[in-house]
Amino acid sequence: MSNQREALKGELREFEKYGKKLDRAIDTVLAGGVKESVFLPSGRKVITVVGTLGDELIDPERPYCSCSNFFFRVLGGREETCYHLLSHRIATKTGKVDTVPFSDEEYGPYLAATIGDVFEVLGKSAG
Numbered sequence: 001m002s003n004q005r006e007a008l009k010g011e012l013r014e015f016e017k018y019g020k021k022l023d024r025a026i027d028t029v030l031a032g033g034v035k036e037s038v039f040l041p042s043g044r045k046v047i048t049v050v051g052t053l054g055d056e057l058i059d060p061e062r063p064y065c066s067c068s069n070f071f072f073r074v075l076g077g078r079e080e081t082c083y084h085l086l087s088h089r090i091a092t093k094t095g096k097v098d099t100v101p102f103s104d105e106e107y108g109p110y111l112a113a114t115i116g117d118v119f120e121v122l123g124k125s126a127g
């Protein structure tokens with residue numbers, strides 16, 4: 001795993017300033033943790049990143065992440081981004097986003113299940 005990480009790091013010089021967060025993001029990307037679920041035919045997308053505690057829901061355009069680090073540190077102005085959003089940027093850049101197609105009928109149940117996971121993770125990080 002760490003050799004792969006170093007190899008990928010060579011392609012990501014502009015992200016070096018993120019330090020440990022970059023290592024964590026690269027490991028997440030290498031583990032296939034960045035998933036884009038695309039709902040068809042609408043083309044609506046739900047992007048999740050599997051972190052150390054579980055699934056986080058992200059919106060890179062806003063940007064937004066459901067993790068508590070984003071809420072407290074990024075929105076609080078202490079950090080520029082969280083490692084989930086960083087993972088998505090790296091996965092997009094290196095072509096390692098795991099894209100999964102769904103039908104539009106599955107959107108509701110999918111979102112409900114994902115949000116359920118997110119709440120579970122929030123519960124863990126609060127405890």
Ligand SMILES: [Zn+2]
Pocket residue numbers: 056065066067069070082083084085
């Ligand atoms: Zn996050």
